[in-house]
Amino acid sequence: MLEDLLILIKHDLGGILRVRNVKGMRSERRSAFRRLFRYVAAAIFAVIVLWGIIFMVQLLGWSFFQTAIIAGIDFGATIFNFLVIISFMGSIAVSVATVANTSKMEYLMCMPISLRTLFLEKTIVVVFYNSLIYLIIGIPIVIGLAISSPVPFALLSIPVFIVMLLGNVTLGVALGGLIGLTISRFLAGRRRLKQIGWFLGTSLAIVISTFYYYSLYAADSGFSQFFSIILDFAKQIGLSSDFSPGGAMNAVTVRLIVGLPVNPVDILLAFLFVLVSIMLIYVNAIASETAHYSGWLASGSKRSSKREVKIAHTSWNPSDIPLLKMTTTTSVSMWYNTASVRREGRVLANYLVGPMRTVLWFLLIFLAPGGTMASFAPFIIISAMIPFAVSYGVYFAGYELVYEGKNLMNLQLAPASLVDYVKGKVFSAVPFTMIATGIASVLVIIVQPSLWIYIPAVFISGIFLTLASGGIASYSAATGGDFKAQRNISRQRGAAVQMPIRSMWAMARAHLIPNMIGFIGIGAILGIGIFLNPLYSYLVVPIFALICIQLMRSYVGKSGRKLQTIEASEYL
Amino acid sequence: MIEAIELTKQFSEFTAVDKLSFHVNHGEIYGLLGPNGSGKSTTMRMLLGLLKPTMGTARINGFDVQTHIVEAKRSMGYVPEEPVLPERLTGWEYINYVSDIWRVPRGSERDEEIDELLTLLDIKDASDDLIETYSKGMARKISLVAALIHSPKILILDELQAGIDPRGAATIKEILAGLSDRGNTILMSTHVLEIAERICDRIGIINKGSMIAEGTMDELRLKAKGQQSLEDIFLDLTGGPDMQRIADFLGE
16 A cells, blocks of 8 residues: 555656656747746745844844743744644545545546545645645744754754644644545535535634634633633643644744753654544545545435426526626626536635635734734724635636636637626626625624724725726636646645646735735725724725726736637647 | 446436446457446446445456455556546656556566557657647547556456547557457447447447347347347437437428
């Protein structure tokens, strides 16, 4: 089994991490810059971080760093736990998506290897993707500190850090995968319930894990009571950490660097977490194999109803949104996009609740300190709407455009404007922004009723921000999208191990620019209202709306024109 | 030898394959024919261990596919109907990948074997290209190379000829005939009835998951009185085109 596993990993990663151009003349020749950029950038980043830490230690002295790290020793646990939660939240659909798409792996499944080996390998690749960025950032930091530290065993923290990081990410991925498979088991064969269940299950997993993490971070705040039993138990058995994987990792790495005594119970706990991770990833592989053979994931269309259902098709006539004039192409695109996302509960949940990961940072930075920042809470909730409004635009207009895949050929051949089609995708995100902003508005009014005056302004701005974000994301999708993503197990809808937009710049543009516009624009709306007069906020809203609409029109136009000229080899 | 004993596959109340029994002897080419959605691919997937039968047994070289899956797969080569291959690998890398899994010893002998198969199937020129650039026919050809590289005793081919150029199809036909002469067992499904008629030793026709006719061409001709070609026999058994509807459609 191990040999098979290593062969699978070697070839899988070999294709992904290719540096050289292939020899064949049919394949695209990529410039050395494009081929090497990510490796060179990672190496330069690592060297700069390493050099920066060593330089700073020489400049300020080790004792300065040692004192600072010891004073905030628990911060390491916070960071490490965050990685576990992020890995978990991003992996809920991973195993299910892999099993559901085994038809794309038949070339592997017919080989003399067990399916559990195959699923194990796929999960290990997911762990690799999830860990990569943390390893690139974390290793030079740990090496820099370990080299600078005069503590005798500080260098030991480097391999311990790598093992614990991989272990913790594995824990998150395996747990997420298992929860996804459990949901699919309970909902096997139930058509409508399946989608509703998936939506609720995924959303609950994301929300609970977010609050668990928050409770670990803000131990003195009200949230901790939800998980107080776990935290109390950790204290009772004498753990320096908080009985969390991140806490254990912190205890055996950071404490080692600064020379704090490492509690044997912490070492045992860290070892236990790594062991549990290995066990869970294997259990995940077994569960995936069982799910494949048991047909839990067979789609509803393959299952017959007990009652006789007479098939009758009614004509489909998507109507316009009241008061909004749009072309038939835009209207069809909008309704098709909504129906297509809605059909898969786990995708919808990931799209709608997923932005909570970004919002988590807001809660951490501003709310965790407790009472001192409490007065800012309503503003934080308002600001938290920005990532939601942006993400909906990115997902519905950007990602979904990429997932059109082969359908692009039909669209190119159809007597319809692709600009109008993209516009429909952007519009399809708007109702979800309205719902999310509506929920946030209620929260804000509960927390601080006096802020009601800003609610309509933020509500309207959120809608226009989604339009701008959708437009920008659609252009990123058209220029940097991998239109074969739906055929790639790790890149397809719901899997989200890799994003469907391949180009780094396009991804950065899709996320960063709309967020910047959102924070600057909505920040200005609120700022003017608070410092001058709330009514003045409403003078800024039309300007903000106009900018957003102009951005959307410009980017949607460019995106449509680009899509019209994409060659068939890009998506076939 | 391939044995399907009362193989059944149900998806909820829908029965895709219904108590299907047949066997393919050593050195035999068996053609599994049937209309679209009749259960051919599902049957093949059960024989390969990719799907678990709801009932019945599948045996490959005496190994029960459900209990000895890896042993059963060791003697098989498979070309799926829609080969979804690792697009980020080149054809050459993919064949080496497959060879590693099958434990084909590395070295010049293996390289020569791969080279020979690629040349034979007229795909050598594209072997250094990424699979994502391949046409459907090329993907099928490279899948056949992957299926043959470990010299399997049993070959299962699902619609292999679809999308392959005439020269390639002729080459494949000769390869299959040669392999059969050497004692290899071949189960193939195809919609190209002319090929099935020419190279298959025995033919099984399935419809709605059940076997409706089985035998050599002569035996099938006897069953379908007066019909000479396999196409006539097939249409007679599974139902021909609805001429009235066609006329209605064309008349519009």
